[in-house]
Amino acid sequence: MSLRTLAMPCIAIALAGCLNTGEPGPGQLNYGFVFLETNQYATGEYVLRPNAIFYRTGGIRLPSTAGTGDLCADPEPYVVPPSGSFPPVIDAGESLLLTLSGIETPLEPVLVPGQPRRYVIASGDAVEFQPGDTATVEIPGASPGFPSWTIEAKTAEAFELEPVPIPEEPTQLQLNWSPPASGPNSRMTVSLIYFTELGEHEQVYCELNDDGEYRIDSQIAEGWRIAEAEGREAIFTRWRITGLAVSGSVLLVMSTFQAPTPQTEAP
Numbered sequence: 001m002s003l004r005t006l007a008m009p010c011i012a013i014a015l016a017g018c019l020n021t022g023e024p025g026p027g028q029l030n031y032g033f034v035f036l037e038t039n040q041y042a043t044g045e046y047v048l049r050p051n052a053i054f055y056r057t058g059g060i061r062l063p064s065t066a067g068t069g070d071l072c073a074d075p076e077p078y079v080v081p082p083s084g085s086f087p088p089v090i091d092a093g094e095s096l097l098l099t100l101s102g103i104e105t106p107l108e109p110v111l112v113p114g115q116p117r118r119y120v121i122a123s124g125d126a127v128e129f130q131p132g133d134t135a136t137v138e139i140p141g142a143s144p145g146f147p148s149w150t151i152e153a154k155t156a157e158a159f160e161l162e163p164v165p166i167p168e169e170p171t172q173l174q175l176n177w178s179p180p181a182s183g184p185n186s187r188m189t190v191s192l193i194y195f196t197e198l199g200e201h202e203q204v205y206c207e208l209n210d211d212g213e214y215r216i217d218s219q220i221a222e223g224w225r226i227a228e229a230e231g232r233e234a235i236f237t238r239w240r241i242t243g244l245a246v247s248g249s250v251l252l253v254m255s256t257f258q259a260p261t262p263q264t265e266a267p
Contacts, residue, residue: 027058029250030054033053036135039126051120053116054089064243065240072205072216072217076205096137096140103127103129105121132155132156135153149249149251156240161178161236166224170222180212186238194224236259239256
C-alpha cells in the first residue's frame, strides 16, 4: 500500500493496503481514524495536536505499517496529496479521552464549514509527551453511531537523520537515520523533492523498512543529484498504525513523527 495517500490531518478515502485484521467485507461499516501527528519545537519539546474522525461507508482497503519490504518509486511529478471526498460522518459520543505520557486530554467534536466533524482539543492547545510512549484512546460510543471502544497504540519514536548527500557522479544514494525502530510495525517514508533544470517539480518517494538505512538505486536518484541547487527538500516520516476490527466496525490509530530535516550536503 502507499502511505502517501494519507494527508495529515486529512485522510483520502481512496486508501490502499491491508489491515492486519483482514479486509472489511461488503456493505456499510463503521470506520474510526485517530491521528497522532508529532512535531518538535526548537526547545526540543515534542508535541501533538490529536484529532479523530468517524465514518460509515462501504468497505474500503486500509493502510498498514506491517510491511517488511523496501520500495522506491521512479521520479514523478510532485503534487500535494488530495484530501479526498468524505462519506457521511457518524457520532462517537460526547467526547473522547486520550491518555498519553500520564496526561489525560479530552477531544471534543467540532464542525468547520466545508469539512466533516472532527474530535479535537477544544482549546487548540497541544499535548506534551514522549514519542514512543503508548497512547490510550477511550471512545464512549453512540447509538446509532460508532461503538464504545478503548484502544492502546504505541506512538512513533523520535529519530534523527543524516543529511542526504548530493553525489558528484552517478551512484547509489545512501540514506541514514537513527535510532532504527525499537520493534515491529514501524515504517519509514522518504520523499526527496526537487526542481529539474526545466523548472519541473519532481520527487522520489520511498517506503522502507525502519532499520536505519537504505541505498536508493543510482538511476532513481539521478534526478536528485542533478537537480537545481535551490529547492531540494528531504522529508523523513516514521509511521506506526495500530488497527483493530470487530463485527461491523474498524478503528485505526495512526501515529507519525517527522524529523527536523537538516540541509542536504554536496561533497
